[in-house]
Amino acid sequence: MGVFTQVYDTPAAVPPARLFKAMTLDFHNLFPKLVDSIHSIEFTQGNGAPGTIxxxxxxxxxxxxxVLHRVDAIDEGSFVYNFSIIDGSGLPETLEKISFESQLVEGSNGGTIRKVHAKYFTKxxxxxxEEELKANQTKIQGLVKLVEGYLLANPHY
Structure with a gap:
């Protein structure tokens, strides 16, 4: 098994607390509304705490x-959300799992920087x-920008 690592930052023009709520705490409700290809997100184990699937x-x-998305760690106070994609027909056959460590930190002008450390565990x-890693990074950064756009258009969310 090999491990490929990526580290990258994504800026957003909304405060960390709002982005954390949308991308972490309300992910299961919001993403099926925002991402056309997501049909559903259901809890198969747990209630959102570490160990939830x-x-x-x-x-x-x-x-x-x-895909099965496992919550590995969550800290609302420091805006940390770590999770892994551990199984499923949407996980490429060459991968055992993908683990993401993410933290939202205050950016300039009241915005956010989403810091990500991703590890791809290959079979x-x-x-x-490099192209596959860049495509994955672009996809994840696109999701952040999609949520950012929603939050900017819906200031009371």
Whole structure:
């Protein structure tokens, strides 16, 4: 098994508390409304605390896939949310799991910087290319920007 690591930051023009609420605490309600391909997010184990497992089902075209999202750590006071994608038909066959450590910190002008440390655990001798890592980073940063846009358009959320 190999481990490929990425570290990156994503700025957002909303305060950390609002972004944390939307991307972490209310993720299961908000993301199916914002992301067309997400069909549902259901808790299969737990209530949101560490150890909770969420099943995220996506539909793209005629194909339905899912991933199991496990909450590894959550700290509302310091805006830390660590989770892993541990199984499912949406997890590439070359990966055992993907673990994300993220923290929201105050950025300039009342905004946020989302700091991410991602680890991709590959099966056997599988290798992730720089292009694959960059595509994954772009996808995650796009989700942050999608939520940012929603929060800016809905100041009372």
């Amino acid at each position: 969420k099943k995220i089902t996506t539909i793209e075209g005629e194909e339905s896939k899912y 056997g001798e599988a290798v992730l290319t």
